[in-house]
Amino acid sequence: MADSLTLFTSIGLSEQKAKETLKNESLSLTLKEAIKLANGVLGAKSVDKAIGTLLYSMTSRLKNPQHLAFLTEQIALCRITTELQLSAALDFVKSHPQDSINKREFEEACGVGVVITPEQIEDSVEVVIKKHRDQLMKERYRYNMGLLMGEVRAALKWADGKIIKNEVDMQVLQLLGPKSEADLEKKPKAPKQKSPENEKDNAVTENGEIKAEGRSLMEQLRGEALKFHKPGENYTTEGYVMTPNTMKLLKEHLELTGGQVRTRFPPEPNGILHIGHAKAINFNFGFAKANNGICFLRYDDTNPEKEEEKYFSGIRDMVEWLGYQPYKVTHASDNFQKLFELAVDLIRRGHAYVCHQRGEELKGHNPPPSPWRDRPMEESLVLFERMKKGLFAEGEATLRMKMVMEDGKMDPVAYRIKYTPHHCTGDTWCIYPTYDYTHCLCDSIEHITHSLCTKEFQARRSSYFWLCNALDVYCPVQWEYGRLNLTYTVVSKRKIVKLVDTGAVRDWDDPRLFTLTALRRRGFPSEAINNFCARVGVTVSQTTTEPHLLEACVREVLNDQAPRAMAVLEPLKVTITNMPPTTQVEVCIPDFPANEARGSHAVPFTHTIYIEQSDFREVMEKGYKRLTPDQPVGLRHAGYVITLQRVIKDASGKVVELEVSCTSSNVAEKPKAFIHWVSQPLQCEVRLYERLFLHKNPEDSSEVPGGFLSDINPDSMQMIHNSLVDQSVVGSKIFDKFQFERIGYFSVDPDSTEEKLVFNRTVTLKEDPGKI
Numbered sequence: 001m002a003d004s005l006t007l008f009t010s011i012g013l014s015e016q017k018a019k020e021t022l023k024n025e026s027l028s029l030t031l032k033e034a035i036k037l038a039n040g041v042l043g044a045k046s047v048d049k050a051i052g053t054l055l056y057s058m059t060s061r062l063k064n065p066q067h068l069a070f071l072t073e074q075i076a077l078c079r080i081t082t083e084l085q086l087s088a089a090l091d092f093v094k095s096h097p098q099d100s101i102n103k104r105e106f107e108e109a110c111g112v113g114v115v116i117t118p119e120q121i122e123d124s125v126e127v128v129i130k131k132h133r134d135q136l137m138k139e140r141y142r143y144n145m146g147l148l149m150g151e152v153r154a155a156l157k158w159a160d161g162k163i164i165k166n167e168v169d170m171q172v173l174q175l176l177g178p179k180s181e182a183d184l185e186k187k188p189k190a191p192k193q194k195s196p197e198n199e200k201d202n203a204v205t206e207n208g209e210i211k212a213e214g215r216s217l218m219e220q221l222r223g224e225a226l227k228f229h230k231p232g233e234n235y236t237t238e239g240y241v242m243t244p245n246t247m248k249l250l251k252e253h254l255e256l257t258g259g260q261v262r263t264r265f266p267p268e269p270n271g272i273l274h275i276g277h278a279k280a281i282n283f284n285f286g287f288a289k290a291n292n293g294i295c296f297l298r299y300d301d302t303n304p305e306k307e308e309e310k311y312f313s314g315i316r317d318m319v320e321w322l323g324y325q326p327y328k329v330t331h332a333s334d335n336f337q338k339l340f341e342l343a344v345d346l347i348r349r350g351h352a353y354v355c356h357q358r359g360e361e362l363k364g365h366n367p368p369p370s371p372w373r374d375r376p377m378e379e380s381l382v383l384f385e386r387m388k389k390g391l392f393a394e395g396e397a398t399l400r401m402k403m404v405m406e407d408g409k410m411d412p413v414a415y416r417i418k419y420t421p422h423h424c425t426g427d428t429w430c431i432y433p434t435y436d437y438t439h440c441l442c443d444s445i446e447h448i449t450h451s452l453c454t455k456e457f458q459a460r461r462s463s464y465f466w467l468c469n470a471l472d473v474y475c476p477v478q479w480e481y482g483r484l485n486l487t488y489t490v491v492s493k494r495k496i497v498k499l500v501d502t503g504a505v506r507d508w509d510d511p512r513l514f515t516l517t518a519l520r521r522r523g524f525p526s527e528a529i530n531n532f533c534a535r536v537g538v539t540v541s542q543t544t545t546e547p548h549l550l551e552a553c554v555r556e557v558l559n560d561q562a563p564r565a566m567a568v569l570e571p572l573k574v575t576i577t578n579m580p581p582t583t584q585v586e587v588c589i590p591d592f593p594a595n596e597a598r599g600s601h602a603v604p605f606t607h608t609i610y611i612e613q614s615d616f617r618e619v620m621e622k623g624y625k626r627l628t629p630d631q632p633v634g635l636r637h638a639g640y641v642i643t644l645q646r647v648i649k650d651a652s653g654k655v656v657e658l659e660v661s662c663t664s665s666n667v668a669e670k671p672k673a674f675i676h677w678v679s680q681p682l683q684c685e686v687r688l689y690e691r692l693f694l695h696k697n698p699e700d701s702s703e704v705p706g707g708f709l710s711d712i713n714p715d716s717m718q719m720i721h722n723s724l725v726d727q728s729v730v731g732s733k734i735f736d737k738f739q740f741e742r743i744g745y746f747s748v749d750p751d752s753t754e755e756k757l758v759f760n761r762t763v764t765l766k767e768d769p770g771k772i
Helices: 001-012 017-021 025-042 049-061 065-076 083-094 101-111 118-131 133-142 145-156 161-176 218-226 248-258 275-290 309-321 332-348 377-388 437-443 455-470 493-501 516-522 526-536 547-561
Strands: 260-264 294-298 328-331 352-355 398-401 415-416 431-433 450-454 477-481 484-486 543-545 569-576 584-590 598-607 610-613 634-635 640-649 655-664 680-691 717-725 737-740 744-748 757-764
Touching: 001 017, 001 025, 017 025, 017 309, 025 049, 049 065, 049 083, 065 083, 083 101, 118 133, 118 145, 118 161, 133 161, 145 161, 145 610, 161 275, 161 737, 260 275, 260 450, 275 294, 275 309, 275 450, 275 484, 275 516, 275 526, 294 309, 294 332, 309 516, 328 332, 332 352, 332 377, 332 398, 332 415, 332 431, 352 377, 377 398, 377 415, 377 655, 415 437, 431 584, 437 455, 450 455, 455 477, 516 526, 516 757, 526 547, 547 737, 547 744, 547 757, 569 717, 598 610, 717 757, 737 757
Parallel strands: 260 294, 294 328, 450 477, 484 543, 569 655, 680 757
Antiparallel strands: 352 398, 398 415, 415 431, 569 610, 584 598, 634 640, 640 655, 680 717, 737 744, 744 757
C-alpha cells in the first residue's frame, strides 16, 4: 500500500488523489501497468508530472485494456501532450482494433505534431472579431463571447482553449475599452427569450474574475485600493519604527530582491484550511501576482504536538486547487538554528531573559511581573543553553522578551520546552519558538515586503517591529485586513474536531462543512471560491457573509462548466403502451443547451421510462402543470407528449407504475410543461445537503444557549440510495460536475465505485427562498 502510494505521488498525483485511486483496485492495477510501460519507453528518464497526469487521465477513461500499451507509448514519447489530444486518441482507438491502427490516420485524428503558435491564435481571433465587429460594437460586453471562441476553435482545432479565451478577452478589451457603468448593469430580460447561458449579470474582468463594486480582485490588490508601500519604502508606513540602521538594511533588501513584491501564506499545519483561509490565500498570492511578485507557502510548524503530515500535504493541495503555485515551500523549522542564534543575540543585547514562572502563572491579561526579569545576561545565556540541551523539564523554564505588546500583554514567551519529536527536525530540538518570536523573523529572513495578516494580529504589530529592530535585522511591514466569516457554520479547528468526534459530521471533508476540502468534495469549483473572495472585496473591516452569496458564485461558474444530464431522484415507472417493447430511439441532448456547438450526448428512449414521483398527481391542483389524468405533459428533448392511460398501485394503494400513450410534439397540442425522464438508466446514490446549523450564529450563546453542538440541523443531509441517472455519466471521475436538469448541480463523490456512482448536490438551480 505504502509503495503504491509513493509510486502514484511520484508521477504528480496529490496524496489524496493517490489514496482515492488505491481504493479502486482495477484503476490502480491499470495505472501501475501504464507507469511500468512508460518507464520502459523512457529508459533512464522518469515519468514527470505532465506525463503522469495524462497517464492517470487515460487509465481512468480507457475501456479496452488492449490499447493500454499503445496509448502509454504515445503519451510517454510526448506525441499526446494535451487533454484535447487524449480525448481524440481515446475516441480513435474505441473504433479501431489494436492491430488495425494506421499510424498516419491516428496522428491526423489526434493532432500529433501539430503546433499552434500564439501568432496563429492572435491572427485567427483578429479575423473573427473583424467579422463580428458591428454586432460587438452594438452589444458591447453583452455579446456572447462564447460564439467568438467557438469560431476560433473551429479554425484552430488543437489550440489551447484558455489561450484562445485570453486572446479573445484581450482583443475585445482593445476594441471596446474598459467596461462602462452601463456594461455593468444587469441585462433586462427579453420577453419569451432566455439570455445566452454564458453571459453573466456580474461584471467580469479580462481574466474572467468577478468584480467587486466595479473592481476586480487583481485591481484591488495592485495597491490602488489599499495604498500599500512600495518595496524598499517600508519607512513610509504609519507606525513603522526607524533606527539608525534602517536605511542601510532597506538598501541591502532592495539589492537582494530587486524591488520585487514578496508575500507569504503562513498556515499552521495542525488542521484543514477553511473558507476564511481562501481569502488569505487569494490576498497573499493574489497581491504578489497582481504586482509581478512572488509568494512563499511557509508552514508555521512551531508546535510539534499538533502537526501531522496530512495537514502539510492537505494545505498545499488546497493552495494549488485554488490555482496558485508557491514560489517556494518553506517551513519555520527550516530556520530553527538561525532563530536560536538570534535568540542568543537577543539575550546578549539585554532584550530577553530565562524565566521560571509556570504556565498557569502567566495566564490572564495581567499576570504578575517575573521575578527573573532583571537576571544577569550571562546567567540567562547559560540557562538558555541548558534549556536547549534538555536539562529542564517541560514548563520549568521559558525564554521571554522584554517588551509590552499593544494589548498590554507584558514580556511574551519566545521559547518553551517540549519533548516532542518534530515532523521535520525529529529529535534535534527540545525547545521550540513561539509565533510572537518566529513570525516576524521568518518574514525578515525571507525578505518579505508585505506581511499580510488578519485584524486579530493588529495587537502584535508593535512587537513585530520591536523584535526586528531589537535584533537590528531587516524589518518588513505588517498589514492587517478583515477576516472572512460565514453564517450558519463554524470554522474553528477545535469545534470541527468536536463535530467529527460526536458523529455530527463524518470528517473534515464532510460536504456540510466549510473547510476547503469539504467544499471541493461537495463540488464547489475553485474559481467560484476565488470569485467569492473578489466579491467580498479587499476590506480592512471584518465581514460576516451569508452562504447564499458563495452559492451564487458557484452557480455562475457551474452554469458555464457543468454539462447537462437527466436524473430522477425518486423514480416512478412509466410504460408507453403505444410503443413496441423492442423499439429504441436515440435522443440527442445538448451538453449546454444555450450553446449547442459545445457538444451533445445521446440517450435511449424506450418502451419504459422513469419520471419523478413529484411530476405526477392523481388529483389536479390549481397551478400544477405536470402530468395528471386530465393533463398531458411533454418530455424534455424527446419530442413527445405523454397522456395518462392507467394508474397501477400496489396493495397499500401506493402508485407504482403509470401506463401512458405518447404522441409526437409536432402534432400534439402544446403541453403546459416539459419534464425530465430517464430510460435504461444507471442506478446511483444521491446526497442532498442543507445547512448544518439551524441558527445563523451557532456560536452565539444568546442565540443558541445550549452551544453549537445543540444546534445541529437533523435534516442537513438526505441520502437517496436508488436514484436513476442517464448513461451520459458513465466513466465519470471523482469531482466531475453535472447539471441534473430541473434539479440542481451535482458532483461525483469519492465514495463512488465502479458499480455505483454517488452524487453530492452542490447547489440547487436557484436560491431557495424557503431555506432555513
